Amino acid sequence: MKLKATKGYDVVHAWLKEKSLSPFQFQQETWQHIIDKKSGLVNAPTGCGKTFSVFLGSVIDFINEHPKNYKTKSKNNLQLLWVTPLRALATDIGRAMEEVIDELGMNWKVGIRNGDTSISDRQKQKRQVPEVLIITPESLHLLLAHKNYTDVFKSLKIVAVDEWHELLGSKRGVQVELAISRLAGLNPKFCLWGISATIGNLQQAKEVLLSPIANLYQQSPDKFGETVTAQIDKNIQIESVFPDEIEKFPWAGHLGIKLVDKVIPIIMNSRTTLIFINTRGMSEMWYQALLTACPELAGVIALHHGSIEQDLRSWVEENLHTGKLKTVVCTASLDLGVDFRPVETVIQVGSPKGVARFLQRAGRSGHRPGEISKIYFLPTHSLELMEAAALKEATEIKLIESREPRLLCFDVLIQYLSTLAISDGFYPKDIFEEIKTTYCYRDINDEEWQKILQFTTAGGVALQQYDDYKKIEIIDGLYKINNRRIAMRHRMHIGTIVSDPMMKVKFISGGFVGVIEEWFIARLQPGDIFTLAGRTLEFVMIKEMTALVRKSNAKKSIIPSWQGGRMPLSANLGFMLRKKFDEAGLLLHKKNKKGIDREITELQPLFELQEYLSHIPKQNELLIEHIETQDGFHLFVFPFEGRLVHEAMAAVLAYRISRITPITFSLAMNDYGFELLSDQPIPLDDTNSYGLFSPQNLFADIQRSLNSVEMAKRKFRDIAVIGGLIFTGFPGEQKKARHLQSSASLLFNVFAEYEPGNLLLRQSYNEVMEQQMEEERLRKMLERIQKSKIIITFPNRLTPFCFPIKVDSMRENLTSEKLEDRVKRMQMQLEK
């Protein structure tokens, strides 16, 4: 495609030429669309100039509009609104944009508006609106909460939503949708561009973002907008780290520290290495282990995770950028963000749980078009090695996960209405029309809308006697909040991220180290030694919700753990894993092992034992193992559908079996399968297996088998905070976690008793089903099982497949030392 010659393009083209840069095809395509005033989605990997695709497009467009005076034109006049999910990205992108503007001699200003923006900068931006404003979704809503906010957006020409794939699928994405619907209501002339990495549902991603704009043009949202794809194929090299003797490598575990000696040469042979660890606690352990194994790393190795003080993290990022650091051990905290050009090698320790995440991390290395991205996969137990084989093939065929957009988030809607009410107020009729243009709320009905309005103005049915919940007043039909206290509190609570209250950790001598959860600190005695941010610390005391510590030289220390999210194995990776096990099973009977993944051939001894004791399931089979040990009667099932689905399925199966015979179970699960354990034989056999895994009555059986009320209550806490029902305190004034949960629980009970139809209550149950149980996936799994062959085996001892689940379930009752002894004993028995 050749770009139409325009003044704007000439100017930009000349500039590019001067810099000896030639634009990529996808960038030119985007520019053309922007010139033609179209909207759409750019699909490009990070680090290949996706920023410039849209940014330069807006520059070209501006020059075209003002060919004569583009150098002097414009002041106080927002042209481009750049939405990005990360504050850290804003500075970098802003700097790059300023450079271009400077070199083109244009009279544009770039402003950054987020929580880091100083008060004086905010005031400056208010007096003189910059031409380019880089903003987070939260800050964008804060703008909508300002009086006369409509003035700011009058001149807006282009809105870009960067990293849209990161926002889609979360309530932050819903916030973006709402903001877009409002802007579309105000200023129908702007173009909207999303920028996204590759995901499974790109078309849907485009539709979600562009829906309100499609509505303006009265077009059907699923067909509206352009898709521009960068044809830049990243060369990704995946290499497994193999233990020397697979026979001696543990069958279970999650840390993988036994392979630390294999990591040192990789670090040494590479300029810089990022080591991704799945949890914060384990990243602390790896950091220590690497330093112990290779003391020369002192000073060039660092640690980075979400509970480390922001300043320390920035220091690490900065020094990684300049190449001073050779290695950084990190968690998902470095998945996104600053463009780490010098990173040469990436190591993934343990399961990345999904294809997209793995590719994202691989892409952190060789971060330039044309360069090879090199990633090592380090397994934490034997069977996990199969994930490397699965990831390789998934990468080849681009089996990348989708991000499902969230629907009908009433909590976010309530927050949004309060936001509009504290600025200029709103007329329900207009706003209802607007929100219905979003993907999230397109199916909202009149009754639900009335309930929402009633809720924000009168506290709904249950809370009508409490003035605190009557936030919005109606004056001549205008919905408005005039109470300054309510307005202030609301501004402080804009956003959809609800975190557990944490305790800060600070040196007595001053200086913050990071944050830790209350329960962890609560069990420490003064004088106890623990580790945080790679430092050994002695706990002194708690003062004003801050744990005071001093440095320590002790050799032994406790490593904290945090209660984070529990990402399950993705459906795509599970699918590929089943395929690889199928291949492994076939291979046992084959002489010629050419062309077979090395991971599979290395694991041959393990597979032989599995096949001897039980069976290796094929793709169209479900393996069930009945095993009797001194602990009792075990039933192991291996659907490979991820922890959350297994958790729900285990409960449903236990319930269904208990209807055949009165029987109680204890349950255990991991990403590959689950276990039912009982003191009596478990009546599951050929005659009833399909019935027990039937999708029929699934919903009812879930309700009966899981404590959905308790689960909904937990979900409700976040919903209540987002919806503004619970005030989590002024900044710095931390509320206790217990306190927060109990106020949420109280509200939950009130609704359950007096207003069972409450929308937020309903939403919490829906979120349990959709997010926690992954009901959709559970149902699909059961349908798959109905079409599969169920293979029931009776091994006379534990098998390589069930061993990791067994070890995980033992962990619950034992301390780690005892566990280690016990695992050894189990393994010895197996080797007999």
Place this chain on the structure above:
DNA sequence: GACCTGCTGCGGCTTG
């Protein structure tokens, strides 16, 4: 209610 594996992300302490 919390641990023995359990991520990340944002915002707020005014204004007339």
